[in-house]
Each structure stands twice: as structure tokens, then as C-alpha cells.
Amino acid sequence: MLKVFFKENIIIAVLALLRTLAVVVLPLILYAFVSYSNLEDQNLYRGLSIVGCLVFVKLVEPLSQRHWFFLARRPGMRLRSSLMVASYEKQLKLSSLGRKRHSTGEIVNYISVDAYRMGEFPCSWLLKMRCLDDDLKNENLNIDENETPNGSVRIEDGKFSWDPEFSLPTLSLINIGIQPGHKVAVCGLVGGGKSSLLYAVLGEMPKISGTIDVSGSIAYVAQNSWIQSGTVRENVLYGKPMNQARYDEVIKACALDKDINNFPHGDLT
Structure with missing residues (x-):
């Protein structure tokens, strides 16, 4: 200062x-x-x-x-x-x-x-x-941004834990390589570590050992929804002008068309 x-x-x-x-x-x-x-x-x-x-x-x-x-x-x-x-x-x-x-x-x-x-x-x-x-002075997110030749995201022998002082890691021996342009789904049982793996890629979970390389930046959509006070249309547009073609495309991509049809006032609910 x-x-x-x-x-x-x-x-x-x-x-x-x-x-x-x-x-x-x-x-x-x-x-x-x-x-x-x-x-x-x-x-x-x-x-x-x-x-x-x-x-x-x-x-x-x-x-x-x-x-x-x-x-x-x-x-x-x-x-x-x-x-x-x-x-x-x-x-x-x-x-x-x-x-x-x-x-x-x-x-x-x-x-x-x-x-x-x-x-x-x-x-x-x-x-x-x-x-x-x-x-x-608290720790920032630790995200490695390197140019990975074999994929946009690569983890080799990764060990991750929410508490680094805890002897048993949350994720261990993680090896994954995601190629550019591929769409990958992480599936598994409840509590199996799916969200923890995503947090590890984001840098939210501290890394104990191994290497993690991320090429470029990451866009993350959380599971927790955030809705502002207003109609469904206002939440979708978020202050932008109405473009009916683009609006319908977004509604269809988010699979909201059936839900909106069930609302009493449609997207003006």
C-alpha cells in the first residue's frame, strides 16, 4: 500500500x-x-x-x-x-x-x-x-498450465487429498489422459470420487504427489444451481437482449423445454 x-x-x-x-x-x-x-x-x-x-x-x-x-x-x-x-x-x-x-x-x-x-x-x-x-496470505489454487502434447488434461500417478496431513489420500494412483475435442463422462458409485477427480483437475484438491498438466484454461459448471430473483426467461437471458433463435437453441441444449412446458406461465414463471 x-x-x-x-x-x-x-x-x-x-x-x-x-x-x-x-x-x-x-x-x-x-x-x-x-x-x-x-x-x-x-x-x-x-x-x-x-x-x-x-x-x-x-x-x-x-x-x-x-x-x-x-x-x-x-x-x-x-x-x-x-x-x-x-x-x-x-x-x-x-x-x-x-x-x-x-x-x-x-x-x-x-x-x-x-x-x-x-x-x-x-x-x-x-x-x-x-x-x-x-x-x-492463504494458499491460492494450484493449477498447472502446461502445453501437453498428448492431451488437454493429463494426470500421472496422481495422489490427492483434501487434507494433506492425513495419511490416507482421497484419490491415489490416478492416471488419465483426455484428448482435445473428446467428450468424457466420469461415472461411478455414489461417494466413489467422481467429484473429487474433477476438483483435482481444477486444482481445488491439494496434490500430494504425481504430475497433473492442464493445457489452456478450464470452464467449470458446478452442480449447485444459482438462480436470481426473476422469471425463468430473465435467468436464461441474464440481462442480454432477446434473440428467439438463440434462446430456443439454449433451452433445447439445456433440456429445459419439457420443464418450461410444465410451468403454469411457461418461461415467464
Whole structure:
């Protein structure tokens, strides 16, 4: 944060110094003005100089103070926004072990409460900063992105476990190679490790040993549905303009046509 706001902090320090000097010098100029007024032999040039200095200092004090306060508040707001964005982006990259250390409520507090309170009081600032620092230092997802000549996804002798300290791995001796352009289905009994295998490819499950190479990026559609408040059509379009041909194609590809026909108001339900 010091590197990001270094230049602004220098300007703030200069303005604070000017305001402090103005406050210190002002009584001295007033003393010189009073002393000049008591002189019998008064020099007009000296009197005008003292008055000019007095007016100049009185202008410097409020202007430097207001700019100081404004520039000090602006980096504070930017600091809060930066911490909120950094905390949010960190949650998207957290590994499974990192998520275990912080509950959902704690993560929401880091983003909405702790980051907002930064800078209010020095002691609470340090406490909140330490909490955010611990959260930002958690492990990221470990995804190997290499150009695999034999397939887009390749795992050799892979061992994976949700808890690396546990002696028995969740998946062991996994060998798989998925060729580009192929459609692969993972089938098996309930609790057989199908979802764990997908999480291992995504990098969500920590790798104990072996190699895993992923060519390019991965798009993942979770089993948990996310529906926003609105009609079925609004959930499908998600803010985009209506294209009937494209819309019908998507509905058919998702096998929603039969479900929509059973709804009382169709896709406007």
C-alpha cells in the first residue's frame, strides 16, 4: 500500500508541513505587527511587508489545511476500495485449505466491514490490517498450465487429498489422459470420487504427489444451481437482449423445454 500511495503521501506531508509552519509563524508576525504599531518612527515599507506576510500566511493556513484534509481522505477511500477488491479477488483463488481457515461469515466481514473500517483509528487499523493480511496470505489454487502434447488434461500417478496431513489420500494412483475435442463422462458409485477427480483437475484438491498438466484454461459448471430473483426467461437471458433463435437453441441444449412446458406461465414463471 505504501508503494501505491507513496506520491500522494508525499504531497500530503508537504501540505501538512506548510499548515504547521503557518500556524507557528502567524503569532510571530502578529507580534512583529504589534511592535511596529508601537514605534514612533514607522517605516511604511516595513509596515506593508508585515501586513503582506500576515495576509499571505492567513491564506496559506486554510488552503493547505483543506487540501491536506481532502488529499488525506481520498487515499483512505482508495485504500478501502483496493482492500475490498483484493479481498474479493483472493476469495476466487483460495484453495480448499484456505477456505477451511475462514468461514463464509468471516470472509464477508473482511470485504464489507474490516476493509471499510481501515483508517478510522490507529489501533483498530492495525488489527484489521493483520486480519486482512492473514486472509490474503492463504494458499491460492494450484493449477498447472502446461502445453501437453498428448492431451488437454493429463494426470500421472496422481495422489490427492483434501487434507494433506492425513495419511490416507482421497484419490491415489490416478492416471488419465483426455484428448482435445473428446467428450468424457466420469461415472461411478455414489461417494466413489467422481467429484473429487474433477476438483483435482481444477486444482481445488491439494496434490500430494504425481504430475497433473492442464493445457489452456478450464470452464467449470458446478452442480449447485444459482438462480436470481426473476422469471425463468430473465435467468436464461441474464440481462442480454432477446434473440428467439438463440434462446430456443439454449433451452433445447439445456433440456429445459419439457420443464418450461410444465410451468403454469411457461418461461415467464
